Amino acid sequence: xxxxxxxxxxxxxxxxxxxxxxxxxxxxxxxxxxxxxxxxxxxxxxxxxxxxxxxxxxxxxxxxxxxxxxxxxxxxxxxxxxxxxxxxxxxxxxxxxxxxxxxxxxxxxxxxxxxxxxxxxxxxxxxxxxxxxxxxxxxxxxxxxxxxxxxxxxxxxxxxxxxxxxxxxxxxxxxxxxxxxxxxxxxxxxxxxxxxxxxxxxxxxxxxxxxxxxxxxxxxxxxxxxxxxxxxxxxxxxxxxxxxxxxxxxxxxxxxxxxxxxxxxxxxxxxxxxxxxxxxxxxxxxxxxxxxxxxxxxxxxxxxxxxxxxxxxxxxxxxxxxxxxxxxxxxxxxxxxxxxxxxxxxxxxxxxxxxxxxxxxxxxxxxxxxxxxxxxxxxxxxxxxxxxxxxxxxxxxxxxxxxxxxxxxxxxxxxxxxxxxxxxxxxxxxxxxxxxxxxxxxxx
Amino acid sequence: xxxxxxxxxxxxxxxxxxxxxxxxxxxxxxxxxxxxxxxxxxxxxxxxxxxxxxxxxxxxxxxxxxxxxxxxxxxxxxxxxxxxxxxxxxxxxxxx
Numbered sequence: 001x002x003x004x005x006x007x008x009x010x011x012x013x014x015x016x017x018x019x020x021x022x023x024x025x026x027x028x029x030x031x032x033x034x035x036x037x038x039x040x041x042x043x044x045x046x047x048x049x050x051x052x053x054x055x056x057x058x059x060x061x062x063x064x065x066x067x068x069x070x071x072x073x074x075x076x077x078x079x080x081x082x083x084x085x086x087x088x089x090x091x092x093x094x095x096x097x098x099x100x101x102x103x104x105x106x107x108x109x110x111x112x113x114x115x116x117x118x119x120x121x122x123x124x125x126x127x128x129x130x131x132x133x134x135x136x137x138x139x140x141x142x143x144x145x146x147x148x149x150x151x152x153x154x155x156x157x158x159x160x161x162x163x164x165x166x167x168x169x170x171x172x173x174x175x176x177x178x179x180x181x182x183x184x185x186x187x188x189x190x191x192x193x194x195x196x197x198x199x200x201x202x203x204x205x206x207x208x209x210x211x212x213x214x215x216x217x218x219x220x221x222x223x224x225x226x227x228x229x230x231x232x233x234x235x236x237x238x239x240x241x242x243x244x245x246x247x248x249x250x251x252x253x254x255x256x257x258x259x260x261x262x263x264x265x266x267x268x269x270x271x272x273x274x275x276x277x278x279x280x281x282x283x284x285x286x287x288x289x290x291x292x293x294x295x296x297x298x299x300x301x302x303x304x305x306x307x308x309x310x311x312x313x314x315x316x317x318x319x320x321x322x323x324x325x326x327x328x329x330x331x332x333x334x335x336x337x338x339x340x341x342x343x344x345x346x347x348x349x350x351x352x353x354x355x356x357x358x359x360x361x362x363x364x365x366x367x368x369x370x371x372x373x374x375x376x377x378x379x380x381x382x383x384x385x386x387x388x389x390x391x392x393x394x395x396x397x398x399x400x401x402x403x404x405x406x407x408x409x410x411x412x413x414x415x416x417x418x419x420x421x422x423x424x425x426x427x428x429x430x431x432x433x434x435x436x437x438x439x440x441x442x443x444x
Numbered sequence: 445x446x447x448x449x450x451x452x453x454x455x456x457x458x459x460x461x462x463x464x465x466x467x468x469x470x471x472x473x474x475x476x477x478x479x480x481x482x483x484x485x486x487x488x489x490x491x492x493x494x495x496x497x498x499x500x501x502x503x504x505x506x507x508x509x510x511x512x513x514x515x516x517x518x519x520x521x522x523x524x525x526x527x528x529x530x531x532x533x534x535x536x537x538x539x540x
Binding site for chain 1: 457525526
């Protein structure tokens with residue numbers, strides 16, 4: 001039987017030391033942790049920033065890495081530095097180098113790169129090897145050229161190569177969450193269907209336990225005919241329903257999970273109670289892909305943002321608000337022409353659900369004037385003028401001539417900085433993409 | 445019975461940058477079967493105004509799942525919910 005430890009759902013959320021100590025006492029074979037995602041939007045990939053900053057990353061990595069190193073347990077980090085571009089790997093390695101130096105650790109580190117250069121992605125597009133995904137827009141050359149970073153989600157093959165090299169620590173760029181956990185047991189010859197299904201569930205740590213937590217650990221055991229999940233923290237347990245509900249999570253299809261290396265089918269999966277805190281699972285099927293496919297992710301810069309936040313409480317103004325905002329938008333367009341985008345966000349009035357809103361009750365509106373423009377000073381100026389128009393707008397029946405809106409902040413205009421948007425999220429079918437991923441060996 | 449009283453999990457979440465997926469895990473088979481009489485593919489297509497919505501009945505696990513394209517990519521200038529985590533809300537008080 002092989003024993004995997006998922007340190008937590010996302011590195012940087014604050015790991016649980018007691019859970020780690022309990023888990024490591026079980027003679028685990030390897031430790032995995034997912035350090036990234038695209039969940040938090042396009043900013044991190046576009047700007048190259050880490051979501052978990054130096055301190056957050058160091059806090060969660062230092063003690064587990066020291067303990068793993070002492071015992072010779074391989075430690076595998078996927079999507080390091082959050083979005084997995086080379087600049088994220090650099091930021092993550094700064095933390096690793098400091099930990100190694102301050103604790104006198106000697107580590108063989110395999111850094112796996114998965115950022116792609118634009119010319120290469122363009123060549124894939126021109127060869128017809130990039131397709132849209134369940135109906136999202138077709139990719140065009142401008143989407144590629146305008147991206148600041150484009151990464152591919154790697155599968156297991158480079159992880160396996162790094163393990164064969166004897167890496168103590170693998171620091172991978174963008175990778176599928178399951179690949180982080182699947183590589184080691186696949187290398188050891190375990191059944192791919194069991195391995196991929198287990199890896200898909202444990203990548204979120206104790207999020208599949210009851211009570212759920214993304215900041216706590218999960219143990220996964222795989223043998224020849226089943227795998228088992230158990231949280232090391234005694235206050236949590238894994239049940240058939242908790243594990244099953246989690247296997248649906250974040251997939252458009254509940255039974256079919258696509259990976260670069262193959263497809264996992266969950267139609268016949270069986271979830272059984274093994275003991276009060278452990279679930280036993282088997283029955284998934286795995287079909288190797290004849291041609292590997294990779295998900296590409298890219299983000300582009302879309303301008304600088306300035307916002308102003310204000311509250312509107314007067315019922316007469318709220319009743320006329322849509323017309324007022326249309327008028328203010330027209331005025332902004334005639335005063336400033338183009339080169340900016342203006343979005344009004346009306347919290348209290350369809351601000352969250354947008355076109356899906358069904359409740360018409362409202363008594364106040366939190367309004368955000370959101371301006372994105374080519375440079376920060378222009379965004380600031382447009383935002384300031386739009387804000388002033390709203391502040392003094394002479395709507396029909398207005399009797400209060402002070403100010404129409406409440407400002408919670410001074411100054412009312414807040415410069416947010418650079419804004420990014422996703423430009424690429426597509427499937428590329430080409431075995432050779434894998435040749436673009438490369439391993440950098442670093443001895444610390 | 446309102447849907448929120450019939451489920452152990454009712455959530456929405458991004459499935460990648462362009463898609464929303466909604467998971468409805470019912471408390472037991474009886475209530476799941478009852479709910480399916482109303483919460484069918486057409487119901488979700490109308491509620492979310494999506495002709496190309498994908499609908500799944502997961503009989504063994506008393507779960508319904510629907511997935512559809514977002515109005516705009518997660519985190520884009522006009523997006524209202526970067527994680528896509530609030531799209532289950534129109535379902536809370538649906539009578540089944």
